[in-house]
Amino acid sequence: MMIRHAVLVAAATLACSSAHAATINPTSYDMIDGGAGVFQYQDDTYNGTRAPNGYLSGGVGELTDGVVAAGPWNVTPGPYVGWRFISPEIVFNFAPLSNLANATFRFDNAQGVGNVFLPDSLSFDFGGGFVQYTPTVTFEGNLGVFSYDFTGISASTFTVRIDSEQEWFMLTEVDFDGTLATAVPEPGTWAMLIAGFGAVGAMARRRRGATVTA
Ligand SMILES: [Ca+2]
Ligand SMILES: [Ca+2]
Numbered sequence: 001m002m003i004r005h006a007v008l009v010a011a012a013t014l015a016c017s018s019a020h021a022a023t024i025n026p027t028s029y030d031m032i033d034g035g036a037g038v039f040q041y042q043d044d045t046y047n048g049t050r051a052p053n054g055y056l057s058g059g060v061g062e063l064t065d066g067v068v069a070a071g072p073w074n075v076t077p078g079p080y081v082g083w084r085f086i087s088p089e090i091v092f093n094f095a096p097l098s099n100l101a102n103a104t105f106r107f108d109n110a111q112g113v114g115n116v117f118l119p120d121s122l123s124f125d126f127g128g129g130f131v132q133y134t135p136t137v138t139f140e141g142n143l144g145v146f147s148y149d150f151t152g153i154s155a156s157t158f159t160v161r162i163d164s165e166q167e168w169f170m171l172t173e174v175d176f177d178g179t180l181a182t183a184v185p186e187p188g189t190w191a192m193l194i195a196g197f198g199a200v201g202a203m204a205r206r207r208r209g210a211t212v213t214a
Contacts, residue, residue, distance in 0.1 A: 020179070021099060021101040021102075021177045021178050021179050022177065022178075022179070023175065023176070023177055024094065024097070024176050024177065024178045024179070024180055025060075025064055025176070026060065026064060026092045026093055026094050026176070027060075027093050027094060027095055028048060028057070028058050028059055028060055028093045029056075029059075029060060029063060029064065029090055029091060029092045029093065030048075030055070030056060030057040030058070030090070030091040030093070031055070031056055031088055031089065031090040031091065032053075032054055032055055032056070032083075032086070032088050032089075033046070033050065033054040033055070033056050033081075034080075034081040034082045034083055035082060035083060035084040035168075037082065037084065037114075037168070038074075038114070039073075039074075039077035040077070041073075041077065041080055041081060041082030041083075041170065042081065043056060043061040043062045043063065043081045044061070044062060044078065045061045045062050045065060046059050046060070046061030046062070047059040047060060047061060048060070048061075062079060062080075062081055062172070062173075063081060063090075063171065063172075063173065063174045064173070064174055064175075065173075066173070067079050067172075067173065068106055068143070068172050068173045069106075069108070069143075069172040069173075071142065072108055072110055072113070072142045073108045073110060073113075073114065073116055073170045074110075074113060074114055079172050079173075080108060080170040080171065080172050081170070081171050081172075082116070082168055082169065082170040082171070083162070083164070083168070083169060083171075084167055084168050085167060086164075087119075087161055087162055087163045087164055088161070088162055089159050089160070089161045089162075090159065090160045090161075090162070090174075091157065091158075091159045092157070092158055092159075092160065092174075092176075093156070093157045094156045094157070094176075094178075094180070095156070095180055095181075096156050096180065096181040097154060097155070097156040097178060097179070097180055097181060098154055098178075098179045098180065098181035099153065099154060099178050099179040100150050100153040100154070100155070100158075100176065100177075100178040101149065101150060101151075101177045101178045101179070102147065102148065102149050102150065102175075102176065102177040102178070103124075103147075103148045103150070103160070103174065103175070103176050104145060104146070104147045104148070104174070104175040104176075105122065105145070105146045105147075105162075105171060105173075105174050106140070106143045106144075106145050106171070106172050106173045106174075107119065107143065107144045107145075107146070107169055107170060107171050107172070108142060108143060108144070108169075108170040108172065109139060109142055109143060109144035110142070110170065114168065115166065115167035115168050116166075116167075116168040116169065116170055117164070117166040117167075117168070117169060118144045118169065119146075119162045119163060119164040119166075119169045120163045120164055120165055120166075121163045122135065122146060122148070122160055122161065122162055122163070123160070123161045123163065124148070124158060124159070124160055124161075125158060125159040125160075125161070126153055126155040126158045127155050127158070130159075130161055132163075133148050133150075135147055135148050136148075136149075143172070153178075154181075156181075
C-alpha cells in the first residue's frame with residue numbers, strides 16, 4: 001500500500017507538468033535605478049545590491065510587487081520608478097522558464113505633465129539581440145498599459161530595453177504570464193517511480209498467482 005501510494009504521488013507530480021500559463025514572478029531583476037527630481041523616483045523597496053553608480057542587482061522591488069500606483073506620478077510618486085533622459089535596460093531572471101506567454105508594463109500616461117510621457121517602444125532581447133515588438137496599448141485611469149503576447153519564448157533570463165526620446169517616463173508595475181519549467185522530475189523521483197511500478201507489478205503477479213492456486 002505504501003508503495004502504491006508512492007507511485008500515485010509520483011504520477012500526480014508528473015501530471016502537474018502540463019500546467020497552463022499563469023502569473024509568474026521573476027526571482028530578480030537588474031537595472032540602473034530611477035532618478036531624482038521634484039520627488040524621488042527610485043525603486044524604494046528594492047531588496048538586492050545597490051552599487052554606488054545606482055545599478056541594482058540580485059533583488060526585486062517596486063516593479064514586481066503587485067502594487068500599481070493609484071494616481072499620477074505628481075500625486076502618488078512613491079509607487080513609480082522614473083527614468084530621465086535614458087532608455088534603461090532591465091534584465092529579468094526567472095527560475096527555469098518553459099514558456100513566456102505575456103509581459104505587461106504599466107506606465108503613467110502623464111501626457112507631458114512635468115515632462116513625463118509614455119515611452120516610445122520596448123525591445124526584448126531573448127538571446128539573439130534586441131527586437132522591437134508591437135504592444136497592445138490600453139488605458140486604465142491615468143495609466144498607459146503596454147501588453148506583449150509571445151509564443152515559443154523559453155529564455156529564463158532576458159532583457160527589456162525601454163526606449164524613450166522624452167525627458168521622463170514613469171513605470172509602476174510589470175506582470176508576466178507563462179509557465180515555469182517544473183516538468184522534469186528529479187532523478188530521485190524517477191528512481192522511485194520506476195521502483196514503484198516494478199513493485200506494483202510484482203505484487204500483481206503474486207496476487208494473480210495466489211488466485212490461480214486457491
Ligand atoms: Ca509596483
Ligand atoms: Ca518609487
